[in-house]
Amino acid sequence: MSESYEFLFKFLVIGSAGAGKSCILHQFIENKFKQDSNHTIGVEFGSKVVNVGGKAVKLQIWDTAGQERFRSVTRSYYRGAAGALLVYDITSRETYNALTNWLTDARTLASPNIVIVLVGNKKDLEAEREVTFMEASRFAQENELMFLETSALTGENVEETFLKCARSILTKIESGELDPERMGSGIQYGDALRRMHRQEKLQPRTSRPDCAC
Numbered sequence: 001m002s003e004s005y006e007f008l009f010k011f012l013v014i015g016s017a018g019a020g021k022s023c024i025l026h027q028f029i030e031n032k033f034k035q036d037s038n039h040t041i042g043v044e045f046g047s048k049v050v051n052v053g054g055k056a057v058k059l060q061i062w063d064t065a066g067q068e069r070f071r072s073v074t075r076s077y078y079r080g081a082a083g084a085l086l087v088y089d090i091t092s093r094e095t096y097n098a099l100t101n102w103l104t105d106a107r108t109l110a111s112p113n114i115v116i117v118l119v120g121n122k123k124d125l126e127a128e129r130e131v132t133f134m135e136a137s138r139f140a141q142e143n144e145l146m147f148l149e150t151s152a153l154t155g156e157n158v159e160e161t162f163l164k165c166a167r168s169i170l171t172k173i174e175s176g177e178l179d180p181e182r183m184g185s186g187i188q189y190g191d192a193l194r195r196m197h198r199q200e201k202l203q204p205r206t207s208r209p210d211c212a213c
């Protein structure tokens with residue numbers, strides 16, 4: 001598959017251990033459920049080119065360990081992320097209660113303009129649910145987050161979650177709210193756009209046909 005893309009966005013996947021972060025990433029990239037997922041040691045990486053409103057966007061995704069003992073390592077990956085998936089497990093109130101801490105880390109350590117999607121995972125385990133959709137939805141609203149429930153097992157809403165985050169970033173670039181050229185924006189131009197910008201810089205459009213000077 002061609003690796004040609006217009007933008008590259010750096011994404012983080014954060015949240016408590018066992019929430020299903022690695023399984024979500026695996027489902028997104030491989031289109032299948034990761035059997036026997038072990039705890040992530042430090043950070044893992046994946047990437048995929050997606051179509052966002054007709055534009056090819058490469059998502060460079062860093063899947064971080066949820067375990068406390070890796071916190072100092074994972075924190076060093078937050079810088080310069082354009083988007084984040086903040087994951088909890090709908091069958092574990094403990095992972096939901098930890099969201100505020102994860103959110104504080106994301107907002108202080110990553111780019112201040114980071115786009116965050118709250119993800120309630122394990123939607124397939126309805127009978128074991130401990131956190132209602134309404135409750136999490138309210139939390140998302142209060143904290144200006146987008147919100148979706150997913151199942152890494154069935155694949156429900158997994159791709160939609162990444163696309164939702166990418167779409168929001170792209171909209172902000174197009175409206176001028178996000179500047180891809182700002183250091184640490186977590187956004188890079190792909191080859192075609194980079195060439196165009198370089199050319200514009202080399203050949204500034206100074207001569208105007210209607211100009212008498």
Ligand SMILES: Nc1nc2c(ncn2[C@@H]2O[C@H](COP(=O)(O)OP(=O)(O)OP(=O)(O)O)[C@@H](O)[C@H]2O)c(=O)[nH]1
Nearest residue numbers: 017018019020021022023037040066122151152153
């Ligand atoms: N039923 C169900 N189980 C899931 C789902 N997603 C993950 N799991 C299970 O939850 C457990 C933890 O999943 P992981 O993806 O390893 O969790 P993690 O958030 O990456 O954990 P850390 O790497 O320790 O931070 C595994 O046993 C998975 O099989 C899901 O959507 N549904």
